[in-house]
Amino acid sequence: MAKEFTQLAHAVRNLRRRPTRTVTLVAAIGLLVSALVFALSFVRRVEAGIRTASGRLGADVIVVPTGSRGAAEDVLLDNAVKTFYMDREIADRVRATKGVARVTTQTYLATIAGNCCDVPETIVVAFDQESDFVVAPWLPRALGKRLERGEAVVGSESAFNIRIGLTQVDGRLFGKVFHVLGVLEKTGTGLDTAIFVDEKNVGELVRGGTARPPPGAISVVFVKVEPGVDPARVAGAIEDSIIEADAVARRDVGQTMLRAFGDVSRVFAVTFALAAVLAACLAWAVFTGVANERIREVGLMRAIGAKESHVVRLFLLEVVLVGALGSLAGVVAGTGLSLGLVKGFDVLRSAPAALGVADRLAIAALGLAAGTAICVVGALSPIRSTRRTEPLAVLKGD
């Protein structure tokens, strides 16, 4: 039994009549969609990285010395090695602020490669284990003990730098050998290159190295607010009452970077819009040619009983097939590019996690819809003119 003759089969036959033309249009849509999928994957992943980094800091409010907000963001989100200090007494004043539930402090010391330490230039973070709620969440499993003097945990990239698991598990910091007990999960933030020690090591480290923080100084106070309290409000209260400190609510951390990255997204969007116009023009040109070429055929179809809607559906089906096929190829190519080129972009390499299946599916769906829609929009005008073809054309033999 022969296969049933459907409108889809008819559309496919029409497309196969001119393979070069069809493939050209499919390729154009495919290139456009692959660029879109790649750009969206890139933007989404970087944004997710920034948000995750900001969100997993474990604090609702971060308090730093006045004027150090930018430096703190650089350290926490962008692997920068910067130090800044304030008096430890500020932590007590923060703790006393209304709405504050918990505080913990950290002190940042900078290493210098090849001089004091086995590791490249990085931040050594001395933290208070008693009150900590920032570092511990990043340990894949609990240490089972407190860090003692001479013991450390390290960020994932620092672990690589000092070759933990290969030949060496001890590192020299500021002239003192530290035994590394654990490695934090990859965070995509400055934590990845940091080395964490208990704050009771600070005195010895300062004596043995080049770091010269003021005695008893701290760099950051992390704050957990009470349930239901707005972190921004607490941050405002801290800034109002402690003139020596800047306070950043968690939502604010990384906003500068997100805003800057928003500009990159807009550049992608403008580029895509221009390419989309080009693709739509190409679809218009191709389907105008198709419509002119088929005037007689359409006239014949109308003469033997096709309604305008039959003709429109047939053409629309061809357009949608081309658009969908091109978009599908573009989604595959764009996804492949975004996976294959991860190593080519620092910002992607350091992102905490790859895009999830849901994100990938959403981007793919958007790519499919955008590619198909652009093709349809480009072909609308020729389809409208085809619809008006008079059936009489076939009788005249035109």
Place this chain on the structure above:
Amino acid sequence: MPRLVAENVTKTYGANGTAVAAVRGVSLDVDRGDFVAIIGHSGSGKTTLLSILGGLSRPSEGRVLFDGRDLYAFDGDALSEYRCEHVGFVFQFASLLGALTARENLLLPARFRPSRRSAEEREARALELLGLVGLRDRADAYPAELSGGQQRRVAIARAFMNDPRVILADEPTGDLDEETEADVMRLFRAMNERSGTAVVLVTHDTELAGQARRRFRMHRGSLLEA
């Protein structure tokens, strides 16, 4: 009541001083089972009259009734339905879709009215008609793989696909050899006698016209009894 009636139909092309009347005041009744031949020279208005009867070209004056209803009072979709369900066209020029096989060209008008028969019935009908025009074994050939005469036979078979009540045939045997021409005329007569399908045959061949029961001559747009 006659099935297809043209009442004082005139078709004028152009306007004012340059207007040309292709059809002038033609009246014609085509009833069930009729076999009408219209002969005339090229440019006498035969094809224009056929297009008016088939709902393809609106007359400038007069009206065309089908089962008592004015065809040109129909909207576009209703006219398409009329052409699909009640009329089988055989055109003067090659009229197959190049992307479709002979079988699919026959199935095309049936697809515009899919509820009438099941897919299997449509398939069987297409193959039956191809058999009647001697092309059963060429069902899967594309038009480019068929001779001009074979293409014409496929187009004739397609005209019968939806069991129309009227066949409007414009020089249907123009490029057929004598034997095939005889086969085609036999098919027209058989369908005419067996199912009462009315046939309106436009030709310049008086011998062919002689096989019709009623004959008319078209001269400068006017229809005359022959």
